[in-house]
Amino acid sequence: MEFLTWLENTEFCTWIRGSGSIWAYPLILTLHTTGMGILVGFNWALDLRLLGIARQIPVLAMEKFFKVMWIGFWLNLITGIVLLAADATTKMTSWVFGVKMLFIVLAMIVLVKMEKTVFRNPASLRKSPPSSAGPLIQTSRQTLRTGSQAAAVLEPSLAGEAQYEPANAKLLAILSLVFWTLSITAGRLMAYLGPQTGIK
């Protein structure tokens, strides 16, 4: 508690919290909202695809968006730490903040699992590919099982990939939707439940 009081009253935190400059608290808060929109939004778009929306988008083609999501994550980790430090004694004793953190951790575990199993390990692709592309992919998958040249054989399988769904992908997608919804809800409700300092 002493540490939190000290932290909250450092020159930097006092400036962030109380300077009234729009480059202090308002900017950090806006960046935090932007990061949320990026991380959660792109994750949701991916979830929707895994649940069967826009089914013709090849799932593996969406892998690039993990980079975008990670940008959102780091942006929010950094801005989140600043917001937390500026209001440390209140936030660290708020159960609502604890709930928010819990669901963020769960949502991030789901995200990492998605990245690792759905996108990095094509062996988890459950249903058989369409028969026309069958032999090619059959060989690719066999090669994959040996674990060699995974990236090289991934490319040819992209063509027939759109029709089949990665195993567990739907479950992960639903968990992701739920966990992010709950963390946003808890985040918003920090201004209404638990201890308050009047900082928005």
Add this chain to the structure above:
Amino acid sequence: MWNEFLIFSKWLETTHLSHLMAGGWKWGWPACETLHFIGLSMLLGCIGVVDLRMLGVGKSMPGAPVHKLVPWAVAGFLINAITGVLFFIGAPHQYIKNVAFLFKMLFLVVAGINILLFYTTGMLKRVEALGPGEEAPVGAKVISAVSIFSWLMVLYWGRMLPFVGNAF
């Protein structure tokens, strides 16, 4: 015109719905805020995938199916339009003379015109014809860049409502 608008917003404040939003129902405002943030994420994420595809991220996605995410962005927008109108009904006075609110509406109009341009200039057809790995036409790239910028500005000025203009 402006006077009629002031009279209208004065009248809004006398409605039952306004009272509910302004504290009559304790959870009205927080619930709408939460939904507004959920809608924000849906809109930004789903339109973001489309826009970034045009700008070259995830280019192996063909154009037509990517466009199937647009209705979900629209759904996010509708959530936010409804909750946004409810905020306004709840406390019109804190928005009508708020510079941040003016800017937010301005960028909302920019985003809207931008979308109209996309659908009326034949850009949709050209984008839907894009195969995997194909580069989007320059026009589509400009529209996508304007889209990302204007939605982020809508978010920025929305966030500034309490700080520039003293809304809550």
